[in-house]
Amino acid sequence: MNISPSALFALILLSSQALVLDAVDVNAAFFFYKVRVNTGVGTSDLSAFNVAPTVSSAIAFLNDLPAFINNITSLESFKKSSFKCTCNTGYNGDGTTACADINECMVGSNTCHASATCTNTLGSFTCACNTGYTGNGTTCLDNNECTLATHSCHNLATCTNTAGSYTCTCNTGYNGDGTTACADINECMVGTNTCNASATCTNTLGSFTCACNTGYIGNGATCFDINECELGIHKCHPSAKCTNTAGAFTCACNPVGYSGNGLTCSDGAALTKTSRLWCAQQFSIV
Structure with missing residues (x-):
C-alpha cells in the first residue's frame, strides 16, 4: 500500500484525537518526526518522536479507517478531508479564518413578535414586548389599559383602548385634552344647546336644561303658545x-x-x- 510516513504518522496521532497541523519528516528511515499538533487547548510543538510502528499494527489501524484510506494521498489531502469548520449558530463566515456575529434584528431572521423589539446579542438575539403589550417577546398580547384601569384619563373622560395604547376623550358636555383637564361647556352661552326659541336654557355640569317660557307649553326643546x-x-x-x-x-x-x-x-x-x-x-x- 502506498502511504507516506507523514500520512501514516498523522493517522496515528489522530487516533488519539490530536489534530495534526504540520509534520516534518526528519528521518524517514527511522520514522523520526517533529510534529506540531492542536491539543484542543492550544497549539504545541511535540518533537523527537520515534514512531516506528510495525507493519502489522499499521495495517490493522488502517483497516479500521477504510473511509480515510481511499482519500489519503498525502498529509495535506488528509488534513483537508479529515475535518470541516463551521461557524456556530448566530455567526457567519468560512469557519476557519472568521466567524462574524449575525445581526438577526437587522437581517430579519429573528422570531420576535411584530409588537416586540428585537435586540441583537453575540450569536443570538432577545425579544421584548413593546410598551402596551404583555408576553415573552415571541408572543405579545395587547394590554387593555381601560379595563385594567392603568390609564391616566381624567375622571370626566372616556378611555378607549387601542393597539398598544389608549386614548382619552372628555365626556359630552366637557372640553379638554382628556388627561389633565375636562372643563364644563356652557351650552347656553356658546349656543350649542337645543332649546326652543321660546324656552330658557339653564347650564348644568356637562349638560343643560330647557324650560318653555311663560305663556308656552312643551318640553323645552319644543314649545307651543298657550291661548x-x-x-x-x-x-x-x-x-x-x-x-x-x-x-x-x-x-x-x-x-x-x-x-x-x-x-x-x-x-x-x-x-x-x-x-x-x-x-x-x-x-x-x-
Missing part, C-alpha cells in the same frame, strides 16, 4: 275683550259704554249718573 283667551285663564275684565298674542294676551274694554285698561272696565252710563249726583250735592243742582 289664554280660549282656555279662559286670562285676567281680562268681563266687559273686556281678550286677544291672544305669542306667549301672552291683551285685554281691551268693550268700546261701547265702557272704559278702562281691560283688566278693569267701568260702565260709562253709570259713571255719568254718579257724576251728576255728586255735582248736585256739591252745587245744589236739581
Whole structure:
C-alpha cells in the first residue's frame, strides 16, 4: 500500500484525537518526526518522536479507517478531508479564518413578535414586548389599559383602548385634552344647546336644561303658545275683550259704554249718573 510516513504518522496521532497541523519528516528511515499538533487547548510543538510502528499494527489501524484510506494521498489531502469548520449558530463566515456575529434584528431572521423589539446579542438575539403589550417577546398580547384601569384619563373622560395604547376623550358636555383637564361647556352661552326659541336654557355640569317660557307649553326643546283667551285663564275684565298674542294676551274694554285698561272696565252710563249726583250735592243742582 502506498502511504507516506507523514500520512501514516498523522493517522496515528489522530487516533488519539490530536489534530495534526504540520509534520516534518526528519528521518524517514527511522520514522523520526517533529510534529506540531492542536491539543484542543492550544497549539504545541511535540518533537523527537520515534514512531516506528510495525507493519502489522499499521495495517490493522488502517483497516479500521477504510473511509480515510481511499482519500489519503498525502498529509495535506488528509488534513483537508479529515475535518470541516463551521461557524456556530448566530455567526457567519468560512469557519476557519472568521466567524462574524449575525445581526438577526437587522437581517430579519429573528422570531420576535411584530409588537416586540428585537435586540441583537453575540450569536443570538432577545425579544421584548413593546410598551402596551404583555408576553415573552415571541408572543405579545395587547394590554387593555381601560379595563385594567392603568390609564391616566381624567375622571370626566372616556378611555378607549387601542393597539398598544389608549386614548382619552372628555365626556359630552366637557372640553379638554382628556388627561389633565375636562372643563364644563356652557351650552347656553356658546349656543350649542337645543332649546326652543321660546324656552330658557339653564347650564348644568356637562349638560343643560330647557324650560318653555311663560305663556308656552312643551318640553323645552319644543314649545307651543298657550291661548289664554280660549282656555279662559286670562285676567281680562268681563266687559273686556281678550286677544291672544305669542306667549301672552291683551285685554281691551268693550268700546261701547265702557272704559278702562281691560283688566278693569267701568260702565260709562253709570259713571255719568254718579257724576251728576255728586255735582248736585256739591252745587245744589236739581
